Amino acid sequence: MGARVRFMPNDVEVEVDGAETLEQAFARARLSVFIGCRGGGCGVCRVRVSGPVELGKISKNRLDDDDRRAGVVLACKAVPLGDVTITREDGAPFARP
C-alpha cells in the first residue's frame, strides 16, 4: 500500500510504495537529507515525523525514548505506514541537493 509523504515547510509531497524508506521519499522529492551509515547506527539522518511509521532496526543509543515520543526517526530506516508529514528538528526548510 502506498503512502503520501509531505515535506514541510517546503510544502512538497510525494508518494512512496509500502516498502520504501523516508530516505527514498527524500530522493523522490528531490530534497536533501544527510545519510551516514544507512544502518540506523550513526543517527545523523534524524527528522521529525507526524503520522504512522515503522522505525526499523535502529540503535537505541542514537534514538532514545524521549526522541521516539517526540516523533523523531532516522530517515534511512523509517518506513511510512500511512500518510506522514516530515520536518527538520529545527523547523528549517529542507535543502535541494
Place this chain on the structure above:
Amino acid sequence: MPYRMSRLGFTELNVLDLDDALDFYVNCFGLKLVERAGEQAYLRTWDESLAYSLVLRKADSAGMHRFAFRTVDAEDLDYFEHRLKQHEVKYDTITSEFKRGKTLRFEVAGSGHTMELFWEMEQPGNDLSIENPDPWPRHLKYDAINPTKIDHVVITSPESLKTIRFLEKVLEFRPSEYVMGDDDQPVGAFLRQRQAPHDMLVIPGRARGLHHLGFTIPGPDEIFRAADILSMNKAKIDYGPGRHGATRGTTIYFFDRFGNRLETFGLSSAYQPESDQRPIIWTKGNLGTAVFYYEPRPMESFLGVYT
C-alpha cells in the same frame, strides 16, 4: 625499547540482529564462523592463525563492546600488568574466556573504551597447510571479500589528547602520525605496536565511539574487487576505492548492516616505519588530505558518522 604487543588480537562489535550480521560478515565480507554461542558469534579471517579475531554480540545499539591486543610473549603480559599497577590503572584479571587464557581488562583513559591485553589463545593455524602451503586457500567463497587479517581499530574520544598520552605512556604505543589541533597539540594520532603504520587511531568524538575497524587485503586490485562485492550486496560504501595520505594505504570504507564502519586496507601499499621513526605531522586543516588523499572532503561527515 622492544615491541611487546604483536597486534590487535580481536574486537567485539555490537549488532542489532545476529542472524543478519552473520549473513553479512560470512557471506559478503567473507569471514569464517568459528562458533556461535548464545548471543555471541566468534569469527576469523582465512589467514588468521589464532582461534578468532572478531566477536559479534547482539545488543540494542551498534558500536564496539571491547577490543583486545595480544602481547608478543607471555612475559609481556606480566610486563604490562606491572605498568598498569605502576600507573595506578585499575584493571580486572580474567583467568579464562572462550579459547583464551589470562586477560587484563581496563578502561582507556579519556575515552572510556574497554580494552584488554592477552597472550594465550588457541592457535589452530590459518586455512593453509603448514607444509608446502599454497598462497591462498582454494575453498574461499568466490563472491565474498575475504580479507586476510584484522589490522587496526579507530576509536573516538572526547579527550583525545589524554587518550593518546595514556596509550603512549602506559601501553608504549609509538606514534606514526599526529593530526594537530589549535594549540599545536595532537588531536588525533596513528599509533603502532609493530612495524606497520598503525594498529590503533584516536580521533576526537564521543566517549566509547567506534569510528572503524580495519582489515587487511592483499593489494589495490582487491580493493576494487571489494567495491564490486559491496555494490552487488547493496552495502553502503562510505569512501573509496581510494588512498590515504596518512599511512599511504589504499582503502575502501563501508558499513555493516547496523552502521558499524569497516575498512579493507591495502597494507602492502602502506609504508613500514622504522622502530624509532619521528611521527609524521598533519598540520591543522589537513585532516581531509590525510584521510581522503584523492578528493579531500569536509571532515564533518567523517568525524560525525560513527557508532
